[in-house]
Every structure is written in C-alpha cells, then in structure tokens.
Amino acid sequence: MKTDQSIKIQLNQTFPLTIKRLGINGEGVGYFKKQVVFVPGALPGEEVVVEATKINPKFAEAKIKKIRIKSPHRVQPPCPVYEECGGCQLQHLKYSQQLKEKRDIVIQSLERHTRLAVDKLDIRDTIGMEDPWGYRNKSSFQLAGRDGKVLAGLYGLNSHQLINIEHCAVQHSQTNEAVNTVKKVLEELKITIYNEKTRKGIVRTIVTRVGVASGELQIVLITNQKELPKQEQIIEEIKKRLPNVKSIVQNINEQKTSLIFGEETLPLAGEEFIQETLGDLQFELSARTFFQLNPVQTIKLYNEVKNAAALTGQEKIVDAYCGVGTIGLWLADQAAEVRGMDVIPESIEDAKKNAKRHGFTNTKYVPGKAEEVLPKWVKKGWKPDVIIVDPPRTGLDGQLIQTILQTASEKLIYISCNPSTLAKDIQMLSVKYEVKFIQPVDMFPQTAHVETVSLLVKK
Numbered sequence: 001m002k003t004d005q006s007i008k009i010q011l012n013q014t015f016p017l018t019i020k021r022l023g024i025n026g027e028g029v030g031y032f033k034k035q036v037v038f039v040p041g042a043l044p045g046e047e048v049v050v051e052a053t054k055i056n057p058k059f060a061e062a063k064i065k066k067i068r069i070k071s072p073h074r075v076q077p078p079c080p081v082y083e084e085c086g087g088c089q090l091q092h093l094k095y096s097q098q099l100k101e102k103r104d105i106v107i108q109s110l111e112r113h114t115r116l117a118v119d120k121l122d123i124r125d126t127i128g129m130e131d132p133w134g135y136r137n138k139s140s141f142q143l144a145g146r147d148g149k150v151l152a153g154l155y156g157l158n159s160h161q162l163i164n165i166e167h168c169a170v171q172h173s174q175t176n177e178a179v180n181t182v183k184k185v186l187e188e189l190k191i192t193i194y195n196e197k198t199r200k201g202i203v204r205t206i207v208t209r210v211g212v213a214s215g216e217l218q219i220v221l222i223t224n225q226k227e228l229p230k231q232e233q234i235i236e237e238i239k240k241r242l243p244n245v246k247s248i249v250q251n252i253n254e255q256k257t258s259l260i261f262g263e264e265t266l267p268l269a270g271e272e273f274i275q276e277t278l279g280d281l282q283f284e285l286s287a288r289t290f291f292q293l294n295p296v297q298t299i300k301l302y303n304e305v306k307n308a309a310a311l312t313g314q315e316k317i318v319d320a321y322c323g324v325g326t327i328g329l330w331l332a333d334q335a336a337e338v339r340g341m342d343v344i345p346e347s348i349e350d351a352k353k354n355a356k357r358h359g360f361t362n363t364k365y366v367p368g369k370a371e372e373v374l375p376k377w378v379k380k381g382w383k384p385d386v387i388i389v390d391p392p393r394t395g396l397d398g399q400l401i402q403t404i405l406q407t408a409s410e411k412l413i414y415i416s417c418n419p420s421t422l423a424k425d426i427q428m429l430s431v432k433y434e435v436k437f438i439q440p441v442d443m444f445p446q447t448a449h450v451e452t453v454s455l456l457v458k459k
C-alpha cells in the first residue's frame with residue numbers, strides 16, 4: 001500500500017517529540033506521525049515539546065518550547081552568545097558524548113547511502129582532543145560600528161545581525177586578545193567601520209592567524225578601499241599593544257559579495273607571513289594561504305593517513321586536493337614519489353616551495369582539477385600505488401571516481417569532512433574497493449563537523 005509521505009504538520013503547531021538521533025548539522029531528529037522533524041539544540045533521548053517553524057516538502061523544522069526529559073549528557077554551554085551565534089552547534093553536549101555522536105553520524109550516513117553491511121565495518125571511536133577549547137588558529141570577524149563602538153563577531157544563526165564576540169571559546173587565546181585590541185585601536189582612532197547597507201565606511205573585517213607552535217601572530221585588516229586613514233598610528237598602536245604580532249597586512253575588498261578576501265593584499269608592517277610548524281615540517285603562511293584550522297588534531301589526522309598508507313619507500317603516491325601540500329609532505333620521506341594537484345594555483349606554488357624548503361626532490365605539484373589531472377598522468381602510463389583524496393564537502397567528482405576505479409591502486413585513503421558525500425562515494429568505489437576501516441577525527445570540537453580517514457583496499 002502506498003502511503004502519503006507529504007508533510008502534514010502545520011506551521012506553528014506545537015507537539016511532543018522524542019529525539020532519536022543527531023542530524024548532520026547537529027540538530028536533534030525526531031518523528032511526528034512518521035514525519036521527520038529537525039530541532040536545533042535538542043539531544044538524542046530527550047522528550048521535548050516543540051513548535052514547527054518551517055515546513056518543507058519532506059521534513060519540518062521546529063524549535064524547543066519545553067524539555068520534558070533532559071539528556072544526561074546535556075551541559076551548560078560556556079559561551080554567552082552560543083544560542084545566537086551559530087558558529088558552534090554542540091556546546092550543550094558533553095564532549096565525550098560529542099565524540100560518540102560524531103561516530104554515529106558516520107554510521108547513519110553509511111546506512112543511508114550505501115548497501116554495505118555497516119555493522120560489519122571497522123568504524124573506530126572518534127579521536128578527540130584532550131582540551132577541546134581554544135583550538136582554532138584562524139578567525140575572520142566581521143565588523144560593525146554602533147554608537148561609536150566597534151563590534152566584531154559573526155553573523156547570527158539564519159540572520160544578518162552581527163553578534164559581538166568578546167571571547168570566542170573555540171578560538172586560540174591570542175586571537176581573542178588580538179581581535180579585542182584591534183577593535184579598541186580602531187575605536188580610539190575613530191576609523192570608520194564599513195556598513196553593509198550603505199556600503200560606506202572603511203574597515204570591513206579583521207582576520208587573525210596564530211602560529212600555534214611559533215606563537216607568531218598575523219593581523220589582516222580587510223578594507224573597502226585602498227586608502228587606510230591614520231595607517232601609521234594604527235600600525236604603531238597594534239605593535240605596541242600586541243608584541244607577538246609578526247605580520248600586519250591590508251587586503252582590499254571592494255566587492256558587494258560576502259567573500260571575505262579581495263584580490264589585492266598589501267604589507268603594512270613586519271613580514272608578509274607567519275611561521276607554523278607541524279611535526280618536523282615548517283610552513284610560511286601568508287594571509288590567503290589555506291592551512292588546517294586545528295593544528296593539534298591535524299597531526300593526529302595526518303598520522304592516521306600515514307599509518308593507513310603503511311609505506312615501504314617504494315610507493316608512488318597521489319595527494320589529490322593537496323592544498324599547500326601538507327599531507328604529501330608528511331609522507332614524502334617514506335615514498336618513492338608524491339604527486340599532488342589543487343585547483344588553486346597559489347596553493348600549488350606554496351606546495352612547491354614547501355617541498356623545496358624541506359629538501360624533497362621526489363615531489364611534483366600541478367595546478368588543476370583532480371578529475372582532469374589524474375586521468376592525464378594515468379594515460380601517460382604513471383600508475384600510483386596509493387591514492388589519497390581530501391576533497392571539499394561536495395566529495396569526489398564522478399570522473400575522478402571512474403579514474404580511480406580504472407587505475408585500481410592498491411590503496412585509496414579518503415579524508416572526508418562530509419559523511420554524506422563520503423558514504424555516496426564509498427558506495428560507487430565499493431565495486432573495486434573494500435573498506436578496511438573508517439577513523440573519525442574530531443577537527444572541530446563543539447561543532448557538528450565530522451572528519452574521517454577511511455582506508456579502502458583493492459578487492
């Protein structure tokens with residue numbers, strides 16, 4: 001018998017709900033008369049009363065009116081702006097339970113999108129952080145001027161209202177200090193802050209990056225025009241108040257879009273980059289260089305890749321979606337050859353410099369799409385033994401999957417930041433590959449993001 005699946009919940013309707021699991025965005029998921037309801041802030045096991053806030057063709061969204069039975073894992077979120085901000089989604093869940101839920105999200109995705117016997121797979125416990133706070137090395141805080149005050153923070157959840165953040169609990173302590181200091185300097189010198197509506201004003205955004213190992217700090221002032229009034233005073237005050245600042249740069253973004261960076265970057269004081277160390281590798285990070293945001297967990301993630309690859313020194317490796325080459329360089333001293341590609345030409349230039357700085361002569365980096373570059377290499381007779389992929393949230397391109405299946409390298413190591421696309425890709429790859437293990441690594445504590453390293457081996 002065919003059942004009518006269309007949503008019958010009415011907007012603003014209030015009803016009781018049992019939360020069964022966490023959804024991929026960290027919301028509680030329950031079923032009301034067999035209809036899926038997403039409830040931000042609700043936790044598995046909780047009995048809640050909710051009010052429908054949005055009706056979609058296949059599901060409803062609702063907000064909590066009352067918690068009748070609380071999860072034993074519910075905790076008080078330490079951040080005062082947690083409810084409005086939207087940067088974190090799981091601060092109200094005990095950290096040890098966050099790790100369990102993240103593993104569960106991976107399992108659910110595999111159950112939904114693959115035909116594998118998921119209960120037979122080796123899906124390991126999530127590798128967490130000892131201290132799951134203050135881990136982010138980079139911040140991009142939008143600015144707003146209000147009554148002579150400079151506010152800095154993020155736009156609120158589903159709104160365009162700036163939430164002023166004095167202390168972000170997941171940012172490195174140097175970041176919080178730096179943002180508050182720069183805000184004060186701009187305020188005292190009466191520098192006008194960009195207004196999105198009128199498109200007037202000068203400073204739009206403060207971006208900071210901390211070299212967690214080096215202690216070095218970079219500050220980027222993103223402005224709506226090239227001329228920065230009182231530039232010398234701004235620099236002098238920042239340097240005086242923040243002795244760890246190694247680099248102050250200006251980036252000019254005159255666009256209307258929500259893109260943070262514009263094309264032009266000008267040095268204002270100090271170096272154009274800061275130093276960062278990952279294990280034995282050193283990197284120079286300039287304002288726009290992509291670099292992993294949680295260096296402590298990055299080392300654990302890359303070591304999982306290294307263990308999965310179990311290299312003997314004879315292997316040819318592909319580091320697809322290589323960014324500035326960090327993963328390939330992590331393995332280069334144990335491989336015969338490492339080849340990487342990325343769509344961002346500047347990242348490829350950085351990858352080449354990084355390889356050279358560390359004296360590697362067995363690496364090759366090419367700008368371009370993985371789905372175009374790898375087929376060319378393979379066509380010329382170059383056959384990798386290990387393919388490592390680290391795609392964006394959208395997962396692997398179909399063409400790349402076809403090339404991987406044709407190439408049939410012994411090992412495929414898939415680093416994923418999206419369990420749904422990972423599962424869909426694994427389903428396609430399972431024609432030739434068997435999943436050996438999936439290791440979740442918590443790169444972003446307090447948020448719903450789930451990162452995994454999966455080892456697939458040729459059947």
Ligand SMILES: C[S@@+](CC[C@H](N)C(=O)[O-])C[C@H]1O[C@@H](n2cnc3c(N)ncnc32)[C@H](O)[C@@H]1O
Binds near residue numbers: 291343371
């Ligand atoms: C998740 S990041 C991984 C970066 C790097 N592996 C690391 O650990 O720092 C994804 C990278 O894929 C690149 N990218 C996006 N689409 C791509 C494509 N079709 N082909 C190659 N690279 C792509 C992005 O520029 C970005 O550097």
